[in-house]
Amino acid sequence: MDAKIVLLPGDGIGPEIINQAERVIDTVATRFGHTLSCSRHLMGGIAIDETGSPLPEETIAACKAADAVLLGAVGGPKWDDPSARTRPEKGLLGIRKEMGLFANLRPIKAQSQLIDASPLKREIVEGVDIFFVRELTGGIYFGESGRKEIDGSEEAWNVMSYTTPEIERVVRIAAEAAKLRRGKVTSVDKANVLEVSRLWRQIAAKVMADEYPDLEYEVVLVDAMAMHLISRPRDFDVVVTGNLFGDILTDEGSMLPGSLGLLPSASLGSGGPGLYEPIHGSAPDIAGQGVANPLATILATAMMFRHSLGLDEEAQAIEAAVDAALDTGYRTPDIARGSSSIGTVEMADHVVTALEG
Numbered sequence: 001m002d003a004k005i006v007l008l009p010g011d012g013i014g015p016e017i018i019n020q021a022e023r024v025i026d027t028v029a030t031r032f033g034h035t036l037s038c039s040r041h042l043m044g045g046i047a048i049d050e051t052g053s054p055l056p057e058e059t060i061a062a063c064k065a066a067d068a069v070l071l072g073a074v075g076g077p078k079w080d081d082p083s084a085r086t087r088p089e090k091g092l093l094g095i096r097k098e099m100g101l102f103a104n105l106r107p108i109k110a111q112s113q114l115i116d117a118s119p120l121k122r123e124i125v126e127g128v129d130i131f132f133v134r135e136l137t138g139g140i141y142f143g144e145s146g147r148k149e150i151d152g153s154e155e156a157w158n159v160m161s162y163t164t165p166e167i168e169r170v171v172r173i174a175a176e177a178a179k180l181r182r183g184k185v186t187s188v189d190k191a192n193v194l195e196v197s198r199l200w201r202q203i204a205a206k207v208m209a210d211e212y213p214d215l216e217y218e219v220v221l222v223d224a225m226a227m228h229l230i231s232r233p234r235d236f237d238v239v240v241t242g243n244l245f246g247d248i249l250t251d252e253g254s255m256l257p258g259s260l261g262l263l264p265s266a267s268l269g270s271g272g273p274g275l276y277e278p279i280h281g282s283a284p285d286i287a288g289q290g291v292a293n294p295l296a297t298i299l300a301t302a303m304m305f306r307h308s309l310g311l312d313e314e315a316q317a318i319e320a321a322v323d324a325a326l327d328t329g330y331r332t333p334d335i336a337r338g339s340s341s342i343g344t345v346e347m348a349d350h351v352v353t354a355l356e357g
């Protein structure tokens with residue numbers, strides 16, 4: 001196959017991990033006989049520095065013309081001034097919206113080799129396999145926002161809103177995923193307080209009852225979910241929720257496998273290229289040190305082969321190579337639990353070696 005892949009390295013550890021993902025892409029191309037061409041484009045803080053915009057028009061056009069997009073991470077202290085004219089994160093939200101990527105798939109699976117890397121007890125974490133579906137182009141992230149001065153002090157606001165079609169389409173994605181898994185969907189909301197959550201709950205229940213009567217379905221309030229997620233995580237199969245709740249719960253969920261540096265994600269719309277990225281950020285505290293865990297990005301690359309290129313065997317080969325790399329016992333510092341550790345490139349070396357077969 002011939003495919004065009006856009007790489008958006010971004011900021012902080014973004015370029016370090018994207019370099020390793022590109023080696024994985026090249027290795028897959030050689031092993032399976034594909035022509036995969038990668039081109040790099042600007043997004044985030046680096047794009048602000050070089051063009052004044054976190055999402056240049058040229059980058060949008062390249063992403064839309066690609067078969068898939070692989071992103072590192074954006075943001076960092078250099079661009080964090082609250083009164084700045086623009087922000088790196090605006091570029092990320094912008095590309096998700098431009099490409100219509102309303103469903104963000106975030107699998108959380110505890111790898112057997114890493115059970116002791118989790119800060120949680122083995123008997124809680126063993127066997128965890130949750131598939132989060134986070135709504136990605138609506139909710140409070142994209143509602144009306146503003147600031148105004150009243151009597152010398154200020155007020156600021158962000159509106160959280162969802163429409164029926166926005167809820168329906170993301171719940172359908174979750175239900176379709178559940179059909180191929182253990183057949184259970186959990187919808188997470190704050191319907192005891194928020195009107196927007198009451199609409200979410202009504203529409204989700206209707207979609208599930210009308211279209212997926214054979215699936216098990218439950219609703220959980222988001223505050224309780226934050227607790228259940230670490231007390232009985234094995235009870236969850238597919239979890240569907242809004243943009244903000246999904247953002248927060250999945251960072252929490254990363255402690256089940258043991259590190260943010262392990263969790264990949266896929267952002268999909270209705271047709272068109274998908275966007276693949278680790279769920280973590282630019283990790284300014286370790287950027288430039290060569291110690292970032294590249295596995296989240298490498299697993300996101302596997303998702304890209306599966307969901308955008310239709311190459312499931314290649315995706316499985318990458319996942320098996322990550323497994324084999326972990327079997328060697330080598331660990332980056334985030335999953336080493338204080339024992340000796342290796343760097344970003346060495347970790348990727350183990351994956352590439354296993355992938356070469």
Ligand code: NAD
Pocket residue numbers: 013072073074075076077089092260261262277278279280281282283284285286291292293294296334
């Ligand atoms: P973060 O995810 O960057 O880091 C949180 C913690 O996890 C840090 O201690 C970091 O060192 C660690 N960590 C993250 N990824 C790691 C990896 N691959 N290997 C080892 N350790 C890893 O979150 P933050 O520090 O709150 O945010 C930093 C910046 O990143 C902010 O500007 C934020 O807006 C941005 N951000 C971007 C994305 C994205 O581009 N998708 C996602 C989240 C945060």
Ligand code: IPM
Pocket residue numbers: 075089092093247279281
């Ligand atoms: C993520 C990040 C982003 C989000 C930020 C950087 C805009 O935290 O991808 O999880 O909140 O969606």
Ligand code: MN
Pocket residue numbers: 247248251279
């Ligand atoms: Mn996040």
